[in-house]
Amino acid sequence: MKRCLLTMVLLFSYQILSAQDRKLTLNLNNQSIHSFFKEIENKCGYTFVYSNEVISDSMTVSLNVVRMPVAQVLANILPEKKLAYRMVSDRLIAIGSKKQSEGENISQSKTSFNGVIVDQTGKGIPFASVSLFESSTLVTGTISTEIGNYQLSHSFEKQHAYRLKVSSIGYEVLELNFIYPDTTALKRVVMTEDRQTLKAVSVISEKPLVERRTDRFIVNVEGSFLEVGNNGLEVLQKSPGIWVSGDGSIKIKGNQSVMVMINNVVQRMSEGDLAEYLRTLRSEDIAKIEIISSPPSEFEAAGSGGIIHIVLKKTRKDGLVGLMSSQYRQQENRPAWSSGISLNYKLKSLYLSGNISGGKEESDYIASTKINYPNEDFYASNTDRYNNNGRLMYRVSAAYDLGRNQSLSFQSVQNESKMNQYFDTYISFQGGQPLTGQARSEWFRKPSLHSSTLNYLLKTDSLGSELKMIADYVYSTRTELNNFSSVYSFTPKNSTYRNNTPNKTNLYSLQTDYTKVFGEALSFKTGLKFVATKRDNEVLNENLIEGTWQINPKLSNRFIYNEKLSMAYASLEKTWGKLSAKVGLRAEYTDMEGNSLTENSKFNRDYLGLFPSLFVNQKLNEKNGSALYLSYSRRLQRPGFADLNPYRLQFDDYLTQLGNPALTPEYMHKLEVGTVFWKGFSADIYYALTLDKIAQLANPVGNVIEYQTRNFSNSKEYGFSFNAPLKIFKWWTTNTSLAGYNLSYNLTNYRISQTTFYARSYHVFTLKNFLDLDAGLDYRSPFVRANTKIAYQLYTDFGASKKLLNKSLTIRFYVADLLNTAREKDFTEFGDTRIDFYQKRPTRNFSLSVSYNFSSGKKFNAKKIEQSNDEEKRRIGN
Template sequence: MMKRYMLSILVLMVFTNLAARGQSRKLSLSAHRQPLTRILGQIEEACDYSIVYSNEVVPDTMLVSIIAQKISVAELLMKILPEKQLFYKMMSDRLLVIGSNRVIKLPGETEKRISLSGRVLDRQKNAVPFASVGLMEGGAYTGGGISDENGYFQLTYPFRNGLKYTLKVSSVGYQGLVFDFAYPDTAVLAAIALSEEQNTLNTVSITTSRPLIERKTDRYIVNVEGSALAYGNTGLEVLQKSPGIWVNSEGAIKIKGNQSVMVMINDVVQRMSEDQLAEYLRSLRSEDIKKIEVISNPPSEFEAAGSGGIIHIVLKKSRNDGFSGQIGTAYKYGNRPFYAAGVSADYKLKNLYAQVNVSAVKDKSNYIGGTADIAYPDQSSYAGRTNRYNNNSRNQYRFGLAYDLSKNQLLGLQVMGGGSEMLQTFKTDILLSRPAELINGNALSDWVRKPENTGATLNYLLRLDSAGAMLKVIGDYVCSSKTELNDFTSRYTDASKNSRYRNNTPNLTNIYSLQADYTKGFNGKLELKTGLKYVAAKRDNTILNEDFVVDEWIKDDDSSNQFIYNEHLLMAYLTLEKNIHQISIKLGLRAEETYMKGNSVTSGQRFSRKYLGWFPTVFLVQKLNEKTGSALYLNYSRRLKRPQFNYLNPYRLQLNDYEVMTGNPDLLPEYTHKVELGYNFWNGFSADIYYSRTENSIAQFVNPIANHVIEYQPRNFNSSSDYGITLDAPIKFFKWWTSSNSIVLFHLATEINNFKVDQYSFYAKSMQMLTLKNLFDFDMFVNYASPYVTSNSKMGYIFYVDLGITRKVLKNRLRMRVSATDIFNTFKEQEYTNYMGTSIISYQKRPTRTIGLSLSYSLTSGKQFKNKKIEQSNEEEKNRIGN
C-alpha cells in the first residue's frame, strides 16, 4: 500500500508540474510606438528568456506598436520583427538571438551574393559563442549575423573586389572590436580575437540563466551554474538531484535502468572505488560546478569499454591572473560521527597555472544492522544477525601544473594519489536449524583494508589553425596497491563446527598508456576526429589462506594462490560530425584489439586470448522547431566490457563459514548493442525510449553448493536485455521556486543456462528548490525505486526524503548548510535469491537518518584566469583495477 501511495504522489507531482509549466510562456502586451528594446526586456522578465542583440541590430530609436493577448513568445516576435527586417533564432530553450535581414543595395549592384565565414575567439583561442557580428559599408549598416556555439559565423552580401568594409564584433563580457578589411582579402575573419572586459557591455542584453537541460548530438547537458542546483549542495548531491541520474546509498551512480557509469571530472576519469568516489564528490562544492554532461551512449572517441555511459562533471573556468581557493568542513551525526575537511587552491602567473587539492575524511558513522536467512532444500536453515562497526580514514591529493609554451601550445602535468585505512568489525549471532537439531553460534570478523593509488599524467596540446584543428598527445601511468586481511573466528554449541582462519589478499596493478588525438574542423559545418591508443596493464594478485591450528597459523595450500595477469590493448577510431540544415549527424567507428595472458603461478594453470572488435556509433539529431527548442534524436552504439582483473583469477576465498567467493578464468568479454530514440520538446523537458541487448553478460552469480555454502562467482550469462522509457521535467514555477523531476520505467531480464530472471521496475524522484532572498535556500528531495533484478537476485524497493537549508553570508563567501537525510527513516536494503531450491533473504538497515552541518569559505585575489585541463588516457583500465 505504501509503495502504491508513494508512486501515486510522485506521478501526480510530475504531471501537475508539466501542466503548470506548459502555460508559463504566454503573455499579453499593449504598446504604442515604444522602443523595441523595452519590449524585449519585458519578454525576458515575463517569460524567463535571455535575449541577445547588438545596438546596431536593435537601436534604441527603433519603435514598435503591438496589442497582444495571451500569445506565445514565438507568435509575438513574428508579429513585430519582420516589419523591422529582423529575425530571431532559438539557440537553446531559453536563449534566443535577434539578427537583421536589412541589406542596402549599391547603385548598379548585381544580384550575385557571396558568403564569407569566420570565427570569433577570445585571447586564449577559445570560441566565443553568440557574438554579434555587424557588417558596414561606407558608414551604413548592411547586415550581420550571430556566431554559433563554436564561435563560427557567416555573412552573405554582394561583396565587390577592391571595396573596403567594416566589421563590428561584440559579445557580453568582452570589449567591442571594430576593424576594416578589403574584399577579397578576408584572412582577418578566420580568427577574430576579443579581449575580456571586467564590466559587462551595455550593447548586449542577457538577464537570465541558461536552460537547465540542453540536448547535443551525442549527450545532454545539465547546466548547474546559475540554476537552483548551484548553491548549498555537494557534488554528489548535485548528481543525485540532476535529471536522469540515479545515486544509491553507497554512491553507485547510474543513468538508465541498472547500468553503472564512469565518472569524469574535467576530462579526468575518477579511478576510485564507489565509496571513495562518493566521499570525493561530497567534498566537491556545487558552486564550483559549471555543468554535467550525461553521455548514455558514448561516441567512438571514447573507449568501447563499459555499456553504462559516462557522466562528465565540468568545473568552472574563466579566471584571470591571481589566486582563488576554498576551505570546507562538514560534520554529520546519525548514531556515530562523520567528519570531513578539504582545501583547494588555484594560482596563475602569466603562462604558468598551478592547482592543488587535499581532502581528508574520518568516518565512524556506518553502524549497520543486517540479517541473512537461508532455507535449504533438505529443510535445514541458517539465520544470521550482524552488526558492523566502521573506523575508516581516507585522504586524497591532486597537484597539477600547466604551462603555455606559446599561444598555440600547452604542456601539462598532473600527479595524484590517495590512501585509505578501513577498519571494520562484523559481529554475527547465528542459529542453525537441522532436522531434530538446533545449533547456536556467533562469529567475529576483523577486516582491515589499506588501498593506495598514485598516478601521473603528461599531456601536450598543439593548436594547428584558427578553425579548431588540434593535436593532443597524452601519456599516463597509474600504480594501485592494496593490502587486505580478514581474520574470522566462529564458535558454536556444537564444538565440531568451530573454526578460525584468515585471508591475506594483497594485490599490485600497474597501467601504462599512450594516446594521440587529432581534430580538424571544416568551415564550421564538418568536424573530423581520429586517434590511436596503446595500453599495457599488469596485475599481480596473491591469496594466502591460513588456518589456526594448535596455537599457530598453518597455510592452506589448496586455496592459496598467486595469479599474474598481463593485457595489451591497441585502439584506433574515426568520427565525422556534420550539420545539414536542421540535422546533426555524427558517425564513428572504433577498432580495439585485445591480447591477454593469465598465469596462476601456484597451480601452473595458464591461458591466453586474442580478439579484435569493431564498434560503430551513429548519432542523429533533427531540430523540429527552433522557436520552441524541440528536437528528435536517435543513436546507436556497440560497446564492450572486459572482465575485471581479479575476476579472472582462479582463486577461492572463504568469507565466512557459509559464504565463499571464487574467480573464473573462463570469463569472456561482454558485448552490448544499444539504441535510443528521444524527443526534446520544450524547456528541457525530454522523453526517450531505449533498448540494449548484451551477449555474455558478466554478473556475480549466487549459487548454493555443498555443505550449505553459498558461492559468489562472476559468470557469463547467456544474454541480458534492458529496455525502458524515461521522462525528465525541469520546471520553474516562479523565480523563487524551481522543480526538477525524473521518471524511469524499465524492464531488465537475464538468462543463464535454463534459469531466467526478469522484472519491470520504476524509478522516480522530485526535487523542490525554494530561494527566499536575504533569508535562506530550502530544498526537498524525494526518491523512490521499486524492486529490480541484478544477476539472479531481486532487490527490494527504496524510498526516502531529504531536506536542506542553506544560508549565505559575508557577500556569499561563507555558506552554512544544515541538512537532514531520510527524515522518515524509511531507507532499507533487501535482496532475494531463489535458486535450485535454496532461498536467500538478506536485509540491511543503515543509519541513514542523519543531521549534518557544513561550512565552506571561498577566497580570491587578483584577476580571473582559465583552468587548464590535464587529461588522462587510461580511463577504462583504471576502473577495472577493482580495489
C-alpha cells in the same frame, strides 16, 4: 632574415584573410544584434568584443544567407547600424561605432590622441571598450589593443567638455571628464578590479538545470540547488537521469554498469569504495555532470551503461582563486566530517592549481540473513557492523603555454584511503546438526592510487582543428586483511583464520587524437591508443592451529595478469541546416595472458572488436531548443582484473567468493530515440541487447553460498525516461524525472524478468534575501540484478541554505532521508534455495556545512588536463 620576416607577414595576412572567408549560413528574423553575434561565434569560431554603450538592445537583425563570407555579412549589416568592425586577430573581432556618418563633412579637421589602459599593477588591459561622449551623446569609440594601447580621433572643439568612458569585464567602469585640449588624464588610464563581478555573473548568467547535446545531456550543478552543502554522491542521487542504489551502485538507465570520471580521470574503485569516496567530494567544487548514455567512438568502447563525467569548477581569475569548505554530519549516534581547499594561480603563461580534501566517518549498520535450503535446513544470522573510514585525496597540476597555439600540461593525483570495518554476527542453524554461534570479523583495507599525466596540445588552425597527445602512468596498491573467528555450540565447527589479499597494478598508456574542422558544417576526428597493464594479485589464507598461523594451500593463490590493448577510431560529423549527424567506428585489439603461479598454469586470449556508433539530431525550433535525436552504439564491458583470478576466498563459514578465469567480455547493442520539447522537457525510449552478460551469481553448494561472476547467455532491456524542469513561480522551481524499464536475464536454463519504475521530484524555494529551501522525494520500485530481486526504495530530503558576506560565505543545514524509510532488502532464489537479506544503514542524518570563496586578480581559464587511461584504471578496482 628579410625573407623570413616577409614569410611570417604573408602567413599572418593569410590567416586573417582566410578567417574572414569563413562561410556563414544563417536565417534570422528580427533578432537582437547580440543574438546575431552569438550565432557567428557558435558557427564560425569567432569571439566578438564590444561595448554596451555602442551596441544597444534595440538593434535588431534580419537576414537569410547561405555560405556567405563572414566579412561580407558584417559589411552588409553593420553600416546601417552605424557600426564598423576590425579583425584584431584571426579569431577576434572588435566592434565599434562608425567614425563618420554618410552625411558628415569628411573634410572637417580631426584630432587624434593616444593613451594606454592599465590595471593597478601597471599591466595593460587588452580589448577594453573606450567610448567618447559629448554631453550625453556617444560620438565615437574604439577598443584597446592586446597590450592596452588605444587611439581616439574626433573633431574636437577647444574649451568644450567631453567625457571618456572605459569598461572591461572584471573591472569597475571608469568615467573621466575633461575639457579639450587638456587630455593629460587620458594618457594613462588606471582601472580598478570589480570585486562584485563574480556576484553579477552568478545572477545574470543563469543556466538551465539540464541541457541536451547531440550525444549527451548536461546537469549544470553550478548555480543550481545542487551546488550547496551536498557531497558528491548526493549530487548524483539528485541529478536527473542518474539513479543511485543504497549500496552505492550508480546507473544511468536501467541496470547497465557505468564508468564514472572526474575531470577526465576514471575512478578505478569498486561500487562500495566509489560511493565512500564520492562522499568526500564537495558539491561546491562541481561545475557540471555530463551524462553520456551512448558514448561516441572517441571514447573507449568499455562501459556498457555509458559514462558519468563529473567536471570540477575551473577558476577564471588571474592571481589567486580559492575555495574552502567543511561539513559535519551526525549519523545516528556517530559523527562524520569532511573538509578541503582548492587553489589556482596564474603567472603569465604558467597555470598552477591544486586541491586537497579529506574526510573521516564513523557509522553503525545492522543486517540480517535468512537461508532456506532445499532439505528444509534453515540458517539465520544478525550482524552488528561498525565502520571507521578515512580518505585523503590531493591533486596538483601545471600548464604552460608554449606559444599562441601550443600548450604542455602535467598533472599528479594521489588517493589514499583507510577503511576499517568490524562485524559481530550471531548465528542460528536448524538442520541435521542444530547449532548456535557467534562470529567476529575484522576487515582492514588500505587502497592507494597514484597517477601522472603529461599532455601536449597543438592547435593547427583557427577553426578548431587540433592535435593532442597524452601519456599516462598509474601505480596502484592495495593491502587487505580479514581476520575471522567463530565459536559454536558444536565445537568442531569452530574456526579461526585470516586472509591477506594484496594487489599491485602498473598501467602505461599513450594516446594521440587529431581533429580536423572543415568550416562550420563538417569535422573529422581520428586517433590511436595503446595501453599496457600488469596486475599482481595474491590471496594468502592462514589457519590458526595450536597457536600457530599455518598456510592453507587450497585457499591460497598468486595470480599475475598482463594485458595489452591497441585501439584506433575515426568519426565524421556533418551539419545540414537544422539536421546534424555523427558516425564513428572504433577498433580495439586485446592481447591478454593470465598466469597462476600457485597452480603453475597459464591461459592466453586475444580478440578484435569493432564498435560502430551513430548519432542523428534534428532541430525543430531553435528558439526554444526543441529537437529530435537518435543514437546507436555497440559497447563492451571487460572483466575486472580481480575477477579473472582463479581464487577461492572464504569470508565466513557460510559465504565464499570465487574467481573465474573463463570470463569473457560482454557486448551490448543499444538504440535510443528521444526528443527535447517545451521549456526543456525531454523524453526518450531505448532498447539494449547484451550478449555474454557479466553478472554475479549466488549459487548454493551444500550449506555454503558461493558468489561468482559469470557470463550469462544474454540480457534484454527496454525502457523510457522523462524529465520536466519547471519554474512554477519566480521563487519556486522544480525538476521531476520519471523512468521505467523492463530487464530480463537468461542464466543458462534460468530466466528472470522485472519491470522497474523510478520517480524523483525536487523543489527549490528562494525566499529573497532570507533563505533558500529545497525538498525532494525519490522512489524506485523493485528491480533485479542477475538472480537477486531488490525491494523498493523511498527517500525524502530537506535542506536550507543562507549566503552571507556578498555571497562569498554559504551556510547550509540538510536532513537526508527525513522519514528514515531507506533500507536494503532483497532475496535470491536459485536451485530451490532462498536467501533473504536485510541491511539498514544510518541513512537519516543531519549535516551542517560551511563554504567560503576567495579570489584576487583578473580572469583566466584554468587548464584542464586530460588522461588516456580512463577505462583501464576503473578495472583496477581500488
